[in-house]
Amino acid sequence: MTNFKKYALAAAIVLPTIFTASNKSEAAVAVKDANKANAVNVREAAGTDSNIIGGINNNKAYEVIENNNGWLKINFNGKEAFVYGDLFNVTEEVKVVSPANLRSADNLNSEIYQVLQAGNVVEVKSIANNGFVKVSFEGKEGYVYSSLLDLSQHIVNNALGQVASANQQAQAPAAQAQAQAQNYQAPAQTYQAPAQTYQAPAQSYTANNSSAKQIIAQRESGGSYNARNGQYIGKYQLSSAYLNGDYSPANQERVADQYVAQRYGSWDNALAFWNNNGWY
Numbered sequence: 001m002t003n004f005k006k007y008a009l010a011a012a013i014v015l016p017t018i019f020t021a022s023n024k025s026e027a028a029v030a031v032k033d034a035n036k037a038n039a040v041n042v043r044e045a046a047g048t049d050s051n052i053i054g055g056i057n058n059n060k061a062y063e064v065i066e067n068n069n070g071w072l073k074i075n076f077n078g079k080e081a082f083v084y085g086d087l088f089n090v091t092e093e094v095k096v097v098s099p100a101n102l103r104s105a106d107n108l109n110s111e112i113y114q115v116l117q118a119g120n121v122v123e124v125k126s127i128a129n130n131g132f133v134k135v136s137f138e139g140k141e142g143y144v145y146s147s148l149l150d151l152s153q154h155i156v157n158n159a160l161g162q163v164a165s166a167n168q169q170a171q172a173p174a175a176q177a178q179a180q181a182q183n184y185q186a187p188a189q190t191y192q193a194p195a196q197t198y199q200a201p202a203q204s205y206t207a208n209n210s211s212a213k214q215i216i217a218q219r220e221s222g223g224s225y226n227a228r229n230g231q232y233i234g235k236y237q238l239s240s241a242y243l244n245g246d247y248s249p250a251n252q253e254r255v256a257d258q259y260v261a262q263r264y265g266s267w268d269n270a271l272a273f274w275n276n277n278g279w280y
Contacts, residue, residue, distance in 0.1 A: 029061040030072055030088040037087045046071035046082045053081060064090055092151075096120040098215065099275050100148035106132035108221055108237075109229050113142050115278040122149065131222050147218050207253035212271035213260075216280060225249045 039057040043050040063075040104111040106128035122135040220237040221227035236256040264270040
């Protein structure tokens with residue numbers, strides 16, 4: 001819900017051999033890594049026992065068709081052939097699927113350079129931390145949350161693996177959750193039980209779980225109840241004043257639903273506002 005000033009910038013990505021071809025990528029090309037080999041054999045099939053049909057000793061970029069157990073199937077002079085993937089750098093271009101913050105670093109406390117729009121094409125350079133990937137856009141580099149890009153599944157799995165693990169820890173006993181959360185420690189002395197003046201709607205309260213709500217949570221915090229950015233706390237980056245000292249997941253869900261219902265009427269309306277303004 002923080003209203004940041006957005007600055008103009010763009011996004012792009014280069015991956016050494018972690019690429020897996022799919023119909024999601026705009027394009028993928030492989031270029032021989034001069035630091036690893038002066039020349040590379042081109043073979044009929046994936047394997048060192050396959051016939052050699054040519055060689056690559058230059059910087060030419062070859063279209064990648066797929067990754068086959070570490071061997072890249074490429075378009076070699078108009079025909080399909082195979083090269084050993086570890087000897088090449090592979091670049092994948094992908095589309096932005098939903099408005100996304102382009103940040104200066106791979107965390108939610110970093111500066112937002114620009115809000116990228118759906119349909120922008122970025123070049124993936126590497127997998128970063130906290131579910132982010134490093135990208136290049138119009139010649140400038142930054143970080144974008146992986147779920148907001150049309151990435152091949154292999155990259156998504158690598159980028160989100162650590163985030164999924166963190167979310168599982170958040171549901172574990174308090175000692176495990178504290179060990180997992182590196183950026184936020186609840187102020188022990190100032191913690192107050194839910195304010196006596198606040199009454200939960202009902203003991204059987206169930207949080208709204210709309211898809212619009214989940215998209216906003218990913219953009220604001222990567223889906224982490226432990227995220228913190230100044231006075232903004234948790235999964236939905238709510239003001240500490242709204243949470244009234246109770247930072248528990250249940251209270252974050254309850255207060256977020258109340259805030260959105262009062263201000264926007266629904267999470268769908270809140271997402272539409274976010275898409276136009278970069279905050280909610």
